[in-house]
Amino acid sequence: MIIYNLYLLLKDFLYLIFLRFFYNLNFISKNNYYHKIVEFIKYKGVVFIKLSQIITSRKDLKKYIDPFFEKKLESLQDECFHNEISIISNFKYIKKQPIAAGSICNVFLINHYPFGQAVLKTTHKHILEKISNSIDQVLILNSLLTILNYTKILDILDINGLKIFLLNQIDMNLEARNQIKIKNIFKNIDFIKIPDIYKNKKDYIIMEECKGLKYKKFVEKYEEFEDECIALIYCSLYKMIQGKIIHGDFHHGNFLYQLENNRVNIIILDFGIICSLTDTQSYYLLESMNIKYNKKKRNIFFIKFVYELNYDIRVKLEKYNLNEKHDPDTIINIILKENIKIPSEFISFFTTFQTLIIKINKHIKTKNNHFMEYLLGYALDNDII
Known part of the structure; x- marks a missing residue:
């Protein structure tokens, strides 16, 4: 071999x-x-x-x-189509070609009694x-x-950790449990939607079809709602951290937006990767995102969160004398540049978190801090923080 x-x-x-x-x-x-x-x-x-x-x-x-x-x-992100497609014979496919495909799974539309049109997610063949x-x-x-x-x-990468990490992702029963856990976090929030699960087995999940647009297309169509879209990403992440579970692959390919009664909803998808947090990790990460604090105070809490991941990270970062001037973007770049091994499930989270921070900071800069006021007001009005 x-x-x-x-x-x-x-x-x-x-x-x-x-x-x-x-x-x-x-x-x-x-x-x-x-x-x-x-x-x-x-x-x-x-x-x-x-x-x-x-x-x-x-x-x-x-x-x-x-x-x-x-x-x-x-x-x-969602166009990893394979030549070999797993078709499960007892399902009524609307079309036997996937509407989306990741590195692990295909996504199809099917008719599923009594719910009507639904989404079928199946693992790739072999x-x-x-x-x-x-x-x-x-x-x-x-x-x-x-x-x-x-x-x-x-x-x-920790290759052994990555292997376990990938093998966990092919278990659709595990993904269904992850999806239910995160759905429970948002059960009282109607503008953050997680699809209902109708049925699941080890190699497939049947779930509610939730229609929406990806970030770029939505903002192109509804430019005036861009601030609300970014606020929803922030609020979604904040609530998950509060619930001590993070979506580990929270990139733009895994959420959609829909406009309903002049209000934006976010739909979160794909729960093959989640990161569980300890009480301490959750506390530090929440404080690092608390927009009631100034930037320096938030930076200190993010450093504390990173140190909590494992001892090896703390030791290797000591030479940088991290302080309140080091923001999350800078710290994540140091971790990646130094090739410091971190738990596999946090790799995607770090890059996602970094992208979110960059996007928020860019928005703040272009809107002269008005966006920060908007974000704080949005989070407070919706009982997020």
């Missing part, structure tokens, strides 16, 4: 070299070149997709990525084998890069 995986990597390496060669000779357009690279990442499997998502989420690495390519990589092969190839690639004196790609 090792020899076979080595052969595959060599073949892939030659493919990428020739692809680049033809691109440099202008035989392949820029659009086609990046499209082929994204398709190659999808073909290489779950771990390569996850690595690409993590790397492209890192602010310190984004400057090396062509913005055009970065836009292409967004398709890895997913266990695909995860195992993908991890083996990443390990071999890492060894080759080490021999060639390149930075080891696995320094940013």
Whole structure:
């Protein structure tokens, strides 16, 4: 198996070299070149997709990525369509082609009595084998890069933790339990919606269909509601932290917006990854997001939260003498730059949290702090904080 995986990597390496060669000779357009690279990442499997998502989420690495390519990589969020599709015979598919696909699952529309149209989420065909092969190839690639004196790609990941992390994601019963836990957090909040689950087994979930638009499309259509959209992301995250559970993959591909009676609702999807917090972690993280405090005070609480993750992080960050001037964005960049290993389920959370902080700070800057006042008012009016 090792020899076979080595052969595959060599073949892939030659493919990428020739692809680049033809691109440099202008035989392949820029659009086609990046499209082929994204398709190659999808073909290489779950771990390569996850690595690409993590790397492209890192602010310190984004400057090396062509913005055009970065836009292409967004398709890895919900367009990882596979040639082999698992069709479950006793379901009434509206269309036997998935409406969305992640690295682990396909999403279909079905008719499900007595609820009518519903969403069916199923794991990809041969997913266990695909995860195992993908991890083996990443390990071999890492060894080759080490021999060639390149930075080891696995320094940013705990590969054993990642394997457990991915295997947990293919258990749809576990995802259903995660979804119910988070739905309970928002049971008294009508503008934050979690789809109802109708039925679940180990390899599928049938749930309520909740229609909505992704952030970019929604804001393009309803520009005047952009502040409310960002406030909803903040409020959703705050309530989850309060409930000591965080959605571990809270990117724009996993939530939708809908306008109802001139009010924006957010729909949260995909609960394969959740992070459980201790009482102390929850307290520090909530305080770091408390917009009643000034920025310096919030920064101190975020540092305390990071130190609570594990002892290794605390030791490796000591040389930076972190203080109130270090904001979450800076601290996360240090952790990623230093390749400090953190629990696998927190990797996606960190990049998501960083994106949220950057978006809020950018909004505050462009609106001369009026947005901070709006956000505080919105959170208080809706009993979030």
